[in-house]
Amino acid sequence: MTAVLAADRLSYSYPGSPPVFSELSLEVSQGAALAVLGPNGGGKTTLLRLLCGGLRPTAGQVMLHGRPLGYGRAALSEFRTQVQFVHQDPDDQLFAATVGQDVSFGPLNLGLRPAAVAARVTAALEDMEIVPLVEQPTHLLSFGQRKRVAIAGALALRPVVLILDEPTAGLDPAGTEALLSTLRRLGAGGTTIIASTHDVDFAHRWADDVAIIARGALHSGPADRLLTDSDLLRDASLRPAWGPAVGRVLRAVGGLPPTAPDPRSPEEVLGVEPETRP
Ligand SMILES: Nc1ncnc2c1ncn2[C@@H]1O[C@H](COP(=O)(O)OP(=O)(O)OP(=O)(O)O)[C@@H](O)[C@H]1O
Ligand SMILES: [Mg+2]
Numbered sequence: 001m002t003a004v005l006a007a008d009r010l011s012y013s014y015p016g017s018p019p020v021f022s023e024l025s026l027e028v029s030q031g032a033a034l035a036v037l038g039p040n041g042g043g044k045t046t047l048l049r050l051l052c053g054g055l056r057p058t059a060g061q062v063m064l065h066g067r068p069l070g071y072g073r074a075a076l077s078e079f080r081t082q083v084q085f086v087h088q089d090p091d092d093q094l095f096a097a098t099v100g101q102d103v104s105f106g107p108l109n110l111g112l113r114p115a116a117v118a119a120r121v122t123a124a125l126e127d128m129e130i131v132p133l134v135e136q137p138t139h140l141l142s143f144g145q146r147k148r149v150a151i152a153g154a155l156a157l158r159p160v161v162l163i164l165d166e167p168t169a170g171l172d173p174a175g176t177e178a179l180l181s182t183l184r185r186l187g188a189g190g191t192t193i194i195a196s197t198h199d200v201d202f203a204h205r206w207a208d209d210v211a212i213i214a215r216g217a218l219h220s221g222p223a224d225r226l227l228t229d230s231d232l233l234r235d236a237s238l239r240p241a242w243g244p245a246v247g248r249v250l251r252a253v254g255g256l257p258p259t260a261p262d263p264r265s266p267e268e269v270l271g272v273e274p275e276t277r278p
Contacts, residue, residue, distance in 0.1 A: 002066040003027035004192050005083065005161050010050055010060035012043075020046045023060065024218045026211055028161070028194060033187050035203035035223065036196040038213030039237035044196040045088065045165055047213065051194065052085035052163050064161075081110065084159035088166040088196075090146035099125070099141070099149050100134040106157040124152040127182045129175075143170045151179070155186070162186065164195040168202050180206055200227060204241040205264045212236050224262075242266075 007026040013019045020043040028034055036044050049055040051062060053069055053076050062069040069079055087093045096102035103124055107117040125131045128148040133141065138149060147170050154162060167183075168176045183193055183206060197203055203210055204227050211220040214236035219226060226232060227241045246269060247262030249255075256263075263269045 003063070004030045004032075004065060005051060005194075006063040006066075007047070007051060008061050008063055010047075010057045010062070012046055012050060012055060012057050014046075019058075019216075021213070021216050021218070025060075026218060026220055028192060028209075030192055031187060031190050032192050032194075032209055033183065033207050034192075034194045034209045034211060035207035036194060036211045036213070037198070037200065037203055037236060037238055038196075042213040042236070043216075044213060047211075047218075048085065048163050048165050048194065048196055052083050053079050054085060081157070082160040084154040084157050084162050086151050086154045086162070086164045086167065088169060090143070090150035093150040093153065094138045094146060097137055098134070099130065099136050099138055099152075102138055102149055103152045103156050106153060110157070120156045120158070124156040127155055127185075128152040129178050144172060144175055147171060148175065155182075159191065161192045161194065164193070166197055167195050168197060168199055176202065198238070200233070200238050200241045201243065201265075203227060204243045204262075212238070 005028045007024060009023040009025055011019060011022040011024070024047070036047060038044050046055065050057055053062065053071070056071050064079060064082065069075065094102050096105055100121060104117050104121045107120045112120070122131070125134060128151055130145065130148050130152060133145060133149070138146060141149065151164065151167060167179055171179060180202070183195070187193055204223060207223045209220065210223045210226045211218055212226055212232060214232065219232055228244045230240055233240055243262040243264050247256060251258055267273060
């Protein structure tokens with residue numbers, strides 16, 4: 001099966017700087033939930049910006065549905081109707097005066113009818129639990145609220161591939177839970193999602209696959225395998241995931257059957273529902 005999005009031997013150097021990475025390859029299959037992890041300065045943001053066409057590789061190519069990405073204006077516009085990027089810092093993304101205007105910008109630009117634009121904006125605001133903020137000026141919102149607006153703006157475009165740079169950074173626990181369920185629902189609907197994070201537990205709860213950048217090399221594979229590889233995690237300056245650690249202890253004391261999967265959250269172990277917004 002052809003990957004929906006692929007990096008084929010990508011190399012990248014910022015002008016006048018040494019290479020961030022060389023000949024890095026990655027295949028992302030349709031509907032995948034892929035977490036990208038690695039230390040500060042490891043190259044996560046650089047990789048995501050290459051994958052969304054925001055940076056042009058020094059060598060190698062990005063492929064969408066098996067076709068190489070072109071970097072002309074028309075090719076990039078077409079690409080961005082399918083692949084959406086959400087910046088780590090919402091202030092790099094938001095520009096309209098109000099939340100409603102910002103989230104409707106993309107759908108309006110697609111030439112959709114007003115009723116269709118309104119439906120998409122409402123759905124995206126509901127997904128990010130920010131419907132009451134629709135009339136608010138974006139510059140008066142808190143960081144976490146602006147972050148949700150930025151994600152809603154990308155969701156309103158209904159992309160085939162959604163790429164998020166540290167989507168949970170700055171969100172409160174209830175905001176992270178809401179994002180997690182939104183990402184799961186989008187994934188169940190067939191959206192391919194790539195998200196960078198330093199949060200190994202978030203990656204363990206959400207991702208099927210992970211790509212770990214450590215010392216300029218990329219290690220990719222199933223989340224359950226890579227997130228239990230303590231040498232690799234240490235190399236990438238990452239903590240061990242909470243779930244596999246607790247699973248190991250519970251199995252050792254007979255608190256979990258030997259073949260049961262690792263717990264994904266404290267709530268799962270305690271048998272309670274996760275905190276959501278009142
Ligand atoms: N605009 C730039 N110009 C020059 N070098 C840059 C630029 N942006 C990033 N770099 C360098 O590229 C390397 C990778 O940075 P990148 O931002 O991709 O890392 P990251 O994994 O996203 O880190 P973090 O966890 O801090 O977000 C770093 O060494 C960084 O200093
Ligand atoms: Mg980064």
